[in-house]
Amino acid sequence: MKAIGFKESLPITETKSFIEFETEKPSPTGFDILVKVQANSVNPVDFKVRQSVAKDKVLATPKIIGWDAVGVVEAIGDKASKFKIGETVFYAGDINRSGSNSTYQLVDERIVGFKPKNLSIAEAAAIPLTGLTAYESIFDRIKIDPVKDKGKTILILAGAGGVGSIATQLAKKVANLTVITTASREDSIQWCKGMGADFVINHHNDIVEELKKIGHPEVNYILDYVNLDAYWETIQKIIKPQGHIVSITGSGTPLNLSIMKNKSVTFSWELMYTRSMYTTDDIERQHDILNHLSELLDKGIIKSTLTTTLKGFTVENLKKAHELQESGRSIGKTVIEF
Structure with missing residues (x-):
């Protein structure tokens, strides 16, 4: 599968600040589901991790980040029961796991919700984190x-x-x-x-x-x-x-x-990752929250904060999204459609 990651913490303007590469498509077990990613969005945590994880060193394998996604369930682990193959979901994921800057991603179903039906893929991808x-x-x-x-x-x-x-x-x-x-x-x-x-x-x-x-x-x-x-x-x-x-x-x-x-x-x-990092007793709360947010969005009670959509899962677009976040002047959310 296609993925975009980094081996070094470089300024976003550097050629190798992000690199495209191929890696094996994972298979889900336990509570995991395999999602074919359709869009994701960039948050401040993305560039903060990119700037710090590989500082003054070179990683052996590229790190894949990204903590917002919308996609379609393609496979289900043996303990997973909340979703069916073919259903469209949205989530923010787990900071300790491989991220959404890849065409496929494993994610624990207990921190995943159903995508709002009345929102576009890009509008929904702006929401989870x-x-x-x-x-x-x-x-x-x-x-x-x-x-x-x-x-x-x-x-x-x-x-x-x-x-x-x-x-x-x-x-x-x-x-x-x-x-x-x-x-x-x-x-x-x-x-x-x-x-x-x-x-x-x-x-x-x-x-x-x-x-x-x-x-x-x-x-x-x-x-x-x-x-x-x-x-x-x-x-x-x-x-x-x-x-x-x-x-x-x-x-x-x-x-x-x-x-x-x-x-x-x-x-x-408040740290959104606490539940997934520690597999807390109430980890499923995030599944419920995302479904409630989905309901609020579908009813028009709240609205998506999407402001910028970049078409194409490319190194160039990921760099653009990070530059916008790092500027400190962005309003709303930037989404990349795959």
Whole structure:
């Protein structure tokens, strides 16, 4: 089968930053299904892994990355029962396994959902990783109750990003929250509003003052999708007592959690890969989440965040997608159709 990978962590402009090669088509066992990939999308994790995994060394065999895909089930493992051959699925996969930058991929069926029927292949491929991350942030980490918590305020840092775009929609249209996002450029501000944000504040200004201007000096919840270290001191000023903070970005230094003590604030990490990395008891939750997202998309309650489609599974297109992600100025999602 055809695959595109890398042996060295090189700048994306380098000729060998990605290489095309042939490798054996795998066969599924256990809970795995074999998917013939039709499209995938690129996320920040893709270029971060590409830049770090083979730094200062050359891998013996090319590493295949890619953590979003839509495809058709071609074969099923002996323990798999959720899908039939010929059905179209979408998923974000497992960071510890071979990725979707290949014409065929093995994936555990428990982290796979049915593709939304009313979306194109490209529109669906834009969803899984960001959709799972946003959904888990709101409903698994904070555990929002759309009835009990209706109208409470949530601040989404980096609202125009891939995760922020889905989180804004879920927070507004499913969780019934008052949604505040950050953005600065006119195109990203309008994008956030189009996703359903009630307010968009400028992250280049003082966040404390920006929130005061819109009449919400403190918020119930904060989702950090950009840079926890940069916002940590500000967060403790604007989170309400007994509020909840979720971050996906990590921290370069130990966090001073004691500054949240008097407010009894809850802090949670969110990593979409946790369930698949550790085969947690609730690993099947991602199957259920993806199916719920599929239902929400088919009903038009939320919409795809696809903005750019590249035709053809080629090294050139993969490089273009990575360059766009690395620029830090991309809005929405970039998908490659095979």
